[in-house]
Amino acid sequence: MKNLVQRLWSSTALPQSLDFWLKQFKVNFQFDTPTVKVLDKAIIGDAVKLVLKPSKKCHAFLAGQHIRLKVFIDGIGHERCYSIANLPSSKGVIELYIKVQGLVSNAIRHQVSIGDVLDVSQPFGDNHSKRFDGFVAGGIGITALWPLFLSAKKDNPDLVLLYLTRLESNESGLPKDNKEYVLFNEIRQSRAFTEGKVKILDGRTTLTNANELLNHFGDTSRLLSCGSEGFNQQVNEVVKKSDKQIYVEFESFKTAEPANISEEYAEHQIILTKSNQTLTVTNQSTLLESLLEAGLKPQYGCKQGICHQCTCRVAPSSLLNDNNKSIQLCTTVPNQSLEIEL
Ligand code: FES
Incomplete structure (x- = not known):
């Protein structure tokens, strides 16, 4: 009993x-x-x-x-x-x-x-620790940048946020009220909007004209752009064509791609150079999954290839090619043995 x-x-x-x-x-x-x-x-x-x-x-x-x-x-x-x-x-x-x-x-x-x-996971992301002179948000990307802008502008009153979306203007040239746009009303009613530090602009026209986009920022600026991959590519094109010394960091939202799992099972050796360990992993799961399964605690965040928190340098001895000196653990399924600086 x-x-x-x-x-x-x-x-x-x-x-x-x-x-x-x-x-x-x-x-x-x-x-x-x-x-x-x-x-x-x-x-x-x-x-x-x-x-x-x-x-x-x-x-x-x-x-x-x-x-x-x-x-x-x-x-x-x-x-x-x-x-x-x-x-x-x-x-x-x-x-x-x-x-x-x-x-x-x-x-x-x-x-x-x-x-x-x-x-849920614990909160992650370190953009709050970086200093930017301006933000460019595309569509739903505003959700990441709005709180960051509100917080950062306490230390930097000149900070500018551009919210690019599909937009129609009213007779006075102001964006029409549209409750369908995320955070639209909150932004329209904010002091930063009245003071002209936040601008809601039409993405289609702004992204086709470098002046429309970059004239809102100084000649040497560090920006954070957040939106879909296509949106960020367009911002990058505009910046590349400009004479200004503008440096942009990008944060993209994308649907997680399924990892490219090979049909043919294989095992590979992963040497972790900093912790001096060697693991045998398979090509049936991502490096992040294999490391976590082995009880290791690599840094990671989104698990979707977005946040770059799991980025690790590949040791020079096993460089995949000259241009590929770092990998994202969460999206890499190993197809060869590697030395990782971890
Ligand atoms: S965990 Fe975010 S990119 Fe890998």
Whole structure:
């Protein structure tokens, strides 16, 4: 009898079992994983706005950081990375605007309800620690740059933010009110907008004319551009053609590409030069997955090739080619043995 009670107790009291039941009863706590509770959900144009209450396991976030959100589709957990669109506040909530465009965002739109508890990563991203003279946001990219701008302009009142979107102007040349655009009203009503430090411009015309885009910034500026890959490419083209000494960092949003897994199984040796370890990994998973499985703790964030946090230098002895001196662990499936500076 005592044994039976002990077995029953351990099968229900294990942290994993308790986590399962806590989630079923929508309790915002898991033993090993940070979680959030959905406090509010709204559809705004082609985006879903979620207001989330982090659990005590979540670290406080900084302006401009991101989190990965996990949703289950047919029993399989899928993670995606989203920018936190608000500034940290005493309420402690996180706001996300999620553009509905793929499997996971559609599941969030249709399956996630107010009161649900979802697994998340800890907040990540280090843009808050860099100094920029201006920001250029394309479409949903504004969610990453708006809190970063609000926070950075406290130290740099000359900071400029351009929000490029599809736009129609009213008779006085101001952008027409459009509740369908993410953060549009909040930005229009801000002091920074009235003072001309934030400009909402039509992306189609602004990106075809270097002067339209770059005249908002000084001759030597360091900018952060955030939008789709196509948007960032266009910004890059404009900057390359300009005479100004403008340096731009890019942050792109893209749907995660499935890793290029080979059909033919192979094993490779990975030498970690800094930690002096050698691992045998397969070509059936990404380097990040293999390293985590081996109990190592490499730095990573989005797991989607976006944030560059998992970028590692490849040691000169195993350079893949002259131009490829670093790799992203989360998107690299090894097809040869490598030495990584990790
Ligand atoms: S974890 Fe973000 S690029 Fe690899």
